[in-house]
Amino acid sequence: MPDPKPTEEFVVTPYEVKGRIDYARLRELFGTQEVTPQLLAKVHHTVGGDLHPLLSRGIYYSHRDLGPLLDGFVNGRPFFLYSGRGPSGPLHTSHLVAFDLCRWFQKRLGVPMYIQITDDEKFWARSGLTPEETEKWGMENLYDILALGFDPKRTHVFFDTRSISALYPLAVRVAQKVTYSTVKAVFGFKPSTNIGLVFYTALQSVPCFYPSWAEGRSVPCLIPCGIDQDPHFRVTRDLAEGLGYPKPALLHSQMIPGLLGDAAMSTTGNSADNALFLNDPPKVVERKVRNGFTGGRATVEEQRRLGATPEVCSIWALWRTRFAETDQKFAEITEGCRSGKLLCGECKSQLIERVHAFYRHQAEAREKVKSWAEETIITAPPKSG
Ligand code: TRP
DSSP states (O other), X not given: OOOOOTTSSOEEETTEEESOOOHHHHHHHHTOEEOOHHHHHHHHHXXXXXXXXXXXXXXXXXXXXXXXXXHHHHTTOOOEEEEXXXXXXXXXXXXXXXXXXXXXXXXXXXXXXXXXXXXXXXXXXXXXXXXXXXXXXXXXXXXXXXXXXXXXXGEEEEEHHHHHXXXXXXXXXXXXXXXXXXXXXXHTOOTTSOHHHHHHHHHHHHHHHHHHHHHTSOOOEEEEEEGGGHXXXXXXXXXXXXXXOOOOEEEEEOOOOXXXXXXXXXXXXXXXXXSOBTTOOHHHHHHHHHTOOOOOOSSHHHHHHHOOOGGGOHHHHHIIIIIOOSHHHHHHHHHHHHHTSSOHHHHHHHHHHHHHHHHHHHHHHHHHHTTTGGGGBOOSOOTTO
């Protein structure tokens, strides 16, 4: 499968996102399927008549085999959810996009969730971090993820350096099927890439197969993730059947634009002002939002007359992905912006209030999960595996 060629104006891989991303083109390049209204109707039906805003607002826009997975569920074949986080620092709001959707599916369908915390990957991929730091961020990130409302009884964590004895038997089998030329082409590795990263994709595949291995029967997997992670799972899907496991299904989200107007809310090689970190104090949140890139006009008079452009605005992206909880609020913000009735300063003030409220709630929920977070970490292989 070819990755975006150098002639494209953008690059999307697990290790690099840059340029203005043409999402329709990216879907073609990756060879994934489009999330259509019919598919959304199927999700709506499967969960008993509801649709998460991340789905109805088009942030999850691409998938692989979601239809058959949902049909299977309706016919008595439950699946499990899997997503992950590379702990390179504190979480920012766009990291919650995958976990929000997972938590929603878990609540609606009562399915198990597997979370992978890849402290090893981030040590290998980021020259500036020590293993102690990636492990520390791993625990901090895990608290925030669990605090979104995951069910303690149905949520399991692979914390790579701590779960390696559980992961390794399957990683060995996966790694035997992945060639160097595949990872070189898929991830764009260079001669100077360390061999940790060359092996790493085997570890990211393991959770897809783990429940099937542990239970000795085929258990389908659904992975909500950013589209940048798709290359890993193309490799996984290509080798799944050879190992006797089902191919994981995927639901891909667009990248959430950064506050400085970049394609993604990443702070890799970028200013910390590009993202809203969950541990930013209220004053910092306020400053970042106030400086955030918008689709506003040069003058108030012009904006009142011509309206602004929500689609290019980093503040609108925050409303869209998290802070406009109801469709009504989202429509009010969007239409107010487009018509010129709602000016950027007022829109930002409203958003800042919502961010503060969410952070206060998150801080409390985070303290509560600390009593059980440790127990979710898998530290030994399954007895039957
Ligand atoms: N590689 C991901 C990252 O850098 C972490 C990850 C591990 C992940 N397993 C995953 C992401 C499954 C999405 C789905 O953040």
